[in-house]
Amino acid sequence: MLYLLHEWQRTMLSPLNYWAEASARMFGDAGSALSMLPGAQRAAAGCELMYRLGKDYEKPEFNIHSVHAQGQEVAIVQQESLARPFCKLLRFKRFSDKPDVIDALKDDPVVLVVAPLSGHHATLLRDTVQTLLQNHKVYVTDWVDARMVPMDEGTFSLDDYVQYIEQFIRHIGARRLHVVSVCQPTVPVLAAVSLMAARGEDTPLSLTLMGGPIDTRESPTRVDDLATTRPLSWFRNQVIHEVPWQYPGVGRKVYPGFLQHAGFIAMNPSRHLMSHWDFYENLRRGDLDDADAHRRFYDEYNAVLDMPAEYYLDTIKVVFQEHRLPRGTWDVAGERVTPSAIGGTKLLTIEGELDDISGQGQTQAAHGLCTGIAKKDKKHITVKGAGHFGIFSGRRWREVVYPDVRKFIAKADAARAKVEKKAR
Incomplete structure (x- = not known):
């Protein structure tokens, strides 16, 4: 109503x-x-x-049409690489008419940017994507407004989110892939890679987790307090509503x-x-x-989307109330999530000193969980003077954070190339 x-x-x-x-x-x-x-x-x-x-406020466009890469201004074409009912995997393909530039672009690392499904559209990461395109091939998850998804497409839960990430990684190819996740998706991304590693599947070369709630028991914020001081039934009764008849998803339960x-x-x-x-x-x-x-x-x-109710309530329960990931009690579709199974993936965590959404230590907690990753392959950065948005958007992202992200990805990519050369 x-x-x-x-x-x-x-x-x-x-x-x-x-x-x-x-x-x-x-x-x-x-x-x-x-x-x-x-x-x-x-x-x-x-x-x-x-x-x-x-x-x-309608969903904005990315409007990324060109970028400076390999010493040249190259054209950008946005393509839909894979479509699922609740998410589209977009690719920002770079084009040039110079053969030497094309050859150089082909050798750039491949990056999957996992955007948060937490209210705003993926275009909130426009600056993140545009900056990464200077030195990388870039894919991004573009989550669909739940009110636009017809009921016959079924529900979407946190387990489904994890499985979507797995599908996207396989679709792009894990052997040359680097994953960058911002805020909320750090949890399902870490879960997806953990499950793939436990099955013996290829996993990405590197994981960059930025300002996410890996363990919300560390430095709780007002967001964490809200989630833990009310029972799950409160959220179900107070913020979950049905999509009205004006939209394709009429009848779907969402967090508007x-x-x-x-x-x-x-x-x-x-x-x-x-x-x-x-x-x-x-x-x-x-x-x-x-x-x-x-x-x-x-x-x-001001451009916001509706979240599927199942996914939102799962996130409140699993991530904020029961802390299943750091406690080692999370099962996804019957499989236990064990970050310690990850071995061949390098890990970078980034936090903002003044982040009032994901407190200090919440993202860094991933290092304690990923015991299978060698210490030399782990790195943590605390960005001085940065709030939540500052670590992935704006001047501080471009001038302070991105150079470290670029070096970390380049190092992981060089290690992969070295191993492949020895194998020949």
Whole structure:
């Protein structure tokens, strides 16, 4: 019922939203006579703020069309490599018309970026992907909004998530693959590689785990406290709702994106309030660059998706309440997850000093679990002054974190090449 009420409210307010958008243009466009009226700049700023607070934010595009690689500007074409009901595996293929550049691009390491399924779309990792493309062949998981998945496609649980990762690794080919997972997927990614290793399958050359809840008993945050101070039944009764008739997934139980967004805002309400006030002031003063930066950030931040209920509740129970991965009690489809089985994969963990979502030590805990990986093949980085988003997006990611990630992947790839050369 709550979901249906939300849709009704959105529909009823849409005329006001359209009016605010049109008014912002009429009072703000230099070619409009109304822009010459006294107070027009203030009116335009207020109307645009009203419009942006009420508008729908659709899934953004990656919009990565070129990147500087191998000393040249090369074209990027986004391709769908594999499609599953709840996720699409995208490849960002690099193209050049110079034979020497093409040959060099072919030798670059292959990276699978596993994006989080935790509210925002995979495009939140646009900066991560674009930076990696300079020196790597890149794939990324693009999770589908659960409200767009018809009921006849079945359910999607945390076990399914793990199995999707396994499928993607096999599809790309583990022998030359490096996996980078950001935030939430560090847990299912580590589980997937553990299961593959225990079966004797090929595993990726390296794992890079960034700001994830491997063991949430370490430095608990407000997110962890919320998950542990309420029973699972509270989450099932309070945040799980059915998709209404307007969408292909009608009847599917989900954790709606609009509720997740409300939770994001509630974590730092004063920060968001000041950000919108600054946006209004920038528009009023004509500081268009700062105003445009605000638009770009919130176009991404406000675009959210619905999560399948089974997956969300599994994550609360398995990861946050019962800590099954670090306790060694997690079974996926009847198989025990044993990170100690991983042997031929190098491990890099990265944490932000000021991360208020995954506290310090939560990601580093993977080192204690992966006892089969030699000490020389493990590395941990704590990024000074970085919050959660800073370790995978923005200047600090590009200038501080990425050089270390690149070196780590290159070292693992060189070791693979050396072994293959000896085998010939």
